[in-house]
Amino acid sequence: MIELQDIHKAFGSNKVLQGVTLSIPRGSSLVIIGGSGTGKSVALKCILGLIEPDSGTITVDGADVHQGDRDAFLARFGMLFQGGALFDSLPVWQNVAFRLLRGALKRPKAEAREIAIEKLRRVGLKPETADLFPAELSGGMQKRVGLARAIAADPEIIFFDEPTTGLDPIMAGVINDLIREIVTEMGATAMTITHDMTSVRAIADEVAMLHDGVIKWTGPVAEMDNSGDPYLDQFIHGRATGPIEAVR
């Protein structure tokens, strides 16, 4: 269970999070939606400890994320970054097996490569891809390699930051299906940030709408269309008029 309690975060005078309270039950898939610049990525990075909140508490299974063994904490997570964030200097298989080649989860090189190739196959990439460098891959392939890296060490919790941004609808569908399959298959807790409503419907068990630094609505994906919340309604139907200002 991941719990955020009254999280505040400001960058200078820009108050990004103004009291975010949210809980994600173990094994469920939560998707956070909201306009650009509403603090979705900041919330996610706060959980990972990449950004320290100004106030509030974040716990994972009851333990404060800012206390205890940091490596052991991070070993429970996998993360797919918006742009893939693959390491340019390493071939694809070493990107995927990065965690397995060093640190507490270190395996022999041959075994790590084998696992990397298996994970690449899992996300629909051929073994030949393993020895290419990230610059040699298309955007969709980079996303899939990023996904393979996120699941390489079989994490308990996986975060997806805009998993379909910049992809064509077919590739976006492939990524959505992969995420859903992987989360179901691994029994992992998942948190996804996206603007893409097709993704939301494909990936989410629960949906949370973030606006003006607070969670405006949260509930099961099935109830999203009949929520009666004017913010959520405007967002999911992409209307220019409503409580969310089009010019921000």
Place this chain on the structure above:
Amino acid sequence: MSLATPLATLGRTVLSALALIGRVALFALSTVTHLVRPPFYGREFLHALVQIGWLSLPVVGLTALFTGGALALQIYAGGSRFNAESVVPSIVAIGMARELGPVLGGLMVAARVASSIAAEIGTMKVTEQIDALVTLSTHPMKYLTLPRVLAATLAVPVLVAVGDSIGIMGGYLVGITRLEFNAAAYLKNTADFLELWDVVSGLIKGAVFGFIVATMGCFHGMHSGRGAQGVGRATKSAVVAASVLILAANYILTELFFSA
């Protein structure tokens, strides 16, 4: 009001400069403390050693060769005013070993390496690769900064030693071909007047300059702004800061080593 505004601006500038110095000092200190705390990334260190040391050899060598030759011509021209042309071999050797080898070597490495480190790490930062490292339980200071700083601190003295030798050879070639020195006498003069401390002090300077170059590259890369402009600014700042600090450190070290 008219007096307060420039004073306020001056105050803000001074405070901002002091804050920057503090951040750089803490960054350098943090790098050094990581040296004694595992894990160590040997492959990253070797890669950095090749990039910083081996691949900088041509540029440092060529710089030293031409500088040694030009130095010989200048000393000969200056010395001839006092009938002291015979000092060319010894002054070329001492000048290269104490000053020009380490300073020019350091500046060439600053131009080549500080820019490349800042651009690489800055790009990694804006493309979230640094965040990715953290989520993969890898400390960016250990994985990116420490190997580069250690490699530069060890490689630049070697580059300086090679540069000294090539620079002295440049002076020798000009001496025997253009200035009509006897080859054996030139070499004997060089060996007779060059002391061990001349060379060692230059190598110590090289180590300090290497540390400065890599630390500035890493610091500005890690603190790069967003986008191409942010990376460009980080690269420029790294080279400028490294060059100025090398010259400042050179003066301080020269005071420490050679002032009476």
